[in-house]
Amino acid sequence: MRWSLRLGSISGIDIRVHFTFALLVVIGAQQLGQVHGERGALFGALSVICLFACVVLHELGHSLVAQRFGVGVREIVLLPIGGVARLLSEPKKPLHELLIALAGPLVNVVIALGLFLVLQVSPLQLFDIQELQKSPPTVHSLLLLLFHGNVALAVFNMVPALPMDGGRVLRALLSFVFGQVRATNITAGLAQVLAVAMAFYGISHSPLLVFIALLVFMGAEQERSTARTNALLAELQAGEVCDPQAITFAPGDTVGTAVDQSLRSSQAHFLVAYGTEPIGTLSRDDVVALAGRVGLHTPLATITRRSPQTVPPDMRLSDVRRILQENGGAPVVVRSDEGALGVLGFEDLSRIASLTDSLARGGVRRPVAPSPETSG
Ligand SMILES: [Zn+2]
Numbered sequence: 540m541r542w543s544l545r546l547g548s549i550s551g552i553d554i555r556v557h558f559t560f561a562l563l564v565v566i567g568a569q570q571l572g573q574v575h576g577e578r579g580a581l582f583g584a585l586s587v588i589c590l591f592a593c594v595v596l597h598e599l600g601h602s603l604v605a606q607r608f609g610v611g612v613r614e615i616v617l618l619p620i621g622g623v624a625r626l627l628s629e630p631k632k633p634l635h636e637l638l639i640a641l642a643g644p645l646v647n648v649v650i651a652l653g654l655f656l657v658l659q660v661s662p663l664q665l666f667d668i669q670e671l672q673k674s675p676p677t678v679h680s681l682l683l684l685l686f687h688g689n690v691a692l693a694v695f696n697m698v699p700a701l702p703m704d705g706g707r708v709l710r711a712l713l714s715f716v717f718g719q720v721r722a723t724n725i726t727a728g729l730a731q732v733l734a735v736a737m738a739f740y741g742i743s744h745s746p747l748l749v750f751i752a753l754l755v756f757m758g759a760e761q762e763r764s765t766a767r768t769n770a771l772l773a774e775l776q777a778g779e780v781c782d783p784q785a786i787t788f789a790p791g792d793t794v795g796t797a798v799d800q801s802l803r804s805s806q807a808h809f810l811v812a813y814g815t816e817p818i819g820t821l822s823r824d825d826v827v828a829l830a831g832r833v834g835l836h837t838p839l840a841t842i843t844r845r846s847p848q849t850v851p852p853d854m855r856l857s858d859v860r861r862i863l864q865e866n867g868g869a870p871v872v873v874r875s876d877e878g879a880l881g882v883l884g885f886e887d888l889s890r891i892a893s894l895t896d897s898l899a900r901g902g903v904r905r906p907v908a909p910s911p912e913t914s915g
Contacts, residue, residue, distance in 0.1 A: 543616060552602050552624075553614040554595060563587055563619045575676050582676030589681065590688045591617055593650055597692060598624040600646035601639055601704075608635040611865050620751065628864040629765070633714035633722075640707035644693040651689040654682055700730035700737075702758035710762075723766035730759035769857045771895040772888065774904060777859050777873045778852025780891055781881030785810070788839050790818050795835035797826045807886035808870040811843045815878025819843040820870050822884065847882075849874040860888050 543555040567587035572580030595615060602612040602624045611627035624643075630636040658679070674680040697705035706726050713722035734756040741748030786800050787810045797809070801823045809821045821843050829842045849872045850859055862871055863885055870884035898904070 549599060550603060550606060552599075552606075552612045554617075555614055556591075556617040557619070559619050560591070560617055571676065579676050582681065586681060586684055589685055591622070593647060593685065593689055593692065594622040596646050596650065597643040597696070598622040600642035602626075604639045604642040605630070605635075608632075608639065610635070610639070620747070620754075627867075628861045629769075631861075633711040633719070636707055636714075637711035640704045640711065643704050644696045647689040647693040647696075651686055651693065654686040654689065658682055658686065698733065699726070700733045700755050700759070701726045701762050702730075703755065706730050706759070720766050720770045723762055727759040727763040731756050734759070767896070768892045769860070771899060772856035772860055772892055775856045775891065775895070776852060777850050777854045777856060777871075777883060778875065778880055780856065780883070780887070781852075781873050783880075785881050787812055788821065789813065790838060790840035790843065792839050793835060794826065794830050794833055794837045794839060794842065797821060797839055798830050798835065801826050808882040808884040810872065810879055810882045811839055812879055817847065817849070817872045817874065817879040819845040820847045820872060820882050822870065844869065847872045849879075850883075851875070852880055856883075856888060856891065859883055860885075863888070 542559070543557045546554045546556055548554065564584050564587045567583035568580040569583070571583030571586075575582065594617065598615045602615060605612055605624070605626055608630060610630055613625040613627055615622060615624050630639055660683075674683070696703055697708070699705040699709045701707065701710060701723070706729075709729075710722045710726040713725055716722075717725065734752040737755070738749050738752035741750075741752060786804055786806055788797060788800075790811055790813065800806075800809075807823050809823075811818045811821050818840070821839060825842060825844070833842060847870065848862060848866060850862065852873055852875050854873075859871060863869070863883075868885055870882050872882055873880040
């Protein structure tokens with residue numbers, strides 16, 4: 540993510556903090572500095588940093604469980620409104636989504652329980668917020684604050700509003716009964732009702748809540764559209780959507796040939812092959828970006844992306860999409876025993892998704908099968 544600083548890496552996951560986060564530390568220092576002087580300012584800054592360390596642990600909870608189920612994690616980013624673990628793809632099964640979603644809040648429950656044991660105070664004292672606000676900056680009050688922070692993190696994240704953790708848990712549970720698409724539609728609908736209520740409440744109480752409500756509303760809509768796209772893509776196989784007329788280059792063709800073809804064709808990715816034996820892929824964007832640097836007479840072999848991932852023709856497009864996400868968008872070659880059938884990238888899948896969506900709205904769930912006269 541841009542405007543962020545890399546703090547380190549755990550289990551291959553980069554942990555980054557957005558520069559705007561520094562503002563929050565300053566606000567924390569300033570607010571407590573006004574009441575308790577220098578010591579208060581230090582306490583305020585430290586409180587914010589410790590609370591966000593708990594947010595990192597929450598996101599690590601999601602990330603490590605995701606990795607356990609074969610879902611790659613790009614990075615964890617800390618923003619002033621909280622943390623985000625950016626997964627490379629969606630979990631494959633509802634049970635995986637359920638456990639990944641639960642892992643984050645569970646980390647906060649464990650931390651809160653640990654702090655409760657360390658603090659050794661009565662539950663009544665524990666929830667005396669006014670006392671906490673008045674208490675001087677000591678290690679005890681910091682631990683008490685962290686206890687409250689972790690309880691709040693667990694409770695807030697478990698609100699059943701997609702795309703928050705609670706919403707994901709609810710969707711996963713409903714998926715066992717209704718299937719992914721219907722479960723997403725029900726959960727997203729509930730999330731949007733909750734978001735509207737949250738926004739109305741926030742107008743008179745907290746502008747931040749209005750902002751979060753807006754994020755939830757848009758996030759729920761995004762989840763709905765992703766689930767629909769995945770369901771439509773799952774109905775098609777990779778081999779069915781490869782264009783037999785697609786332009787293919789030989790490694791000895793020049794960059795100039797690829798530039799000419801890019802101007803004529805709407806193809807986003809090209810196969811580079813000896814006959815049907817794939818060497819690699821070349822995207823239109825690569826051609827445009829590199830043509831000036833390498834020159835038009837250079838053989839394409841020099842700018843070809845070698846050893847592309849191959850997929851079988853019977854792989855569902857929803858699985859192809861998952862592989863593309865995990866590969867950071869690098870296109871895949873569809874290959875049967877006879878050789879390469881074509882190349883598929885994100886551009887192809889979004890074109891197909893948009894077409895199948897329009898077809899589905901007209902009541903057609905698959906490409907029209909050949910009529911008996913033409914096929915036989
Ligand atoms: Zn979470």
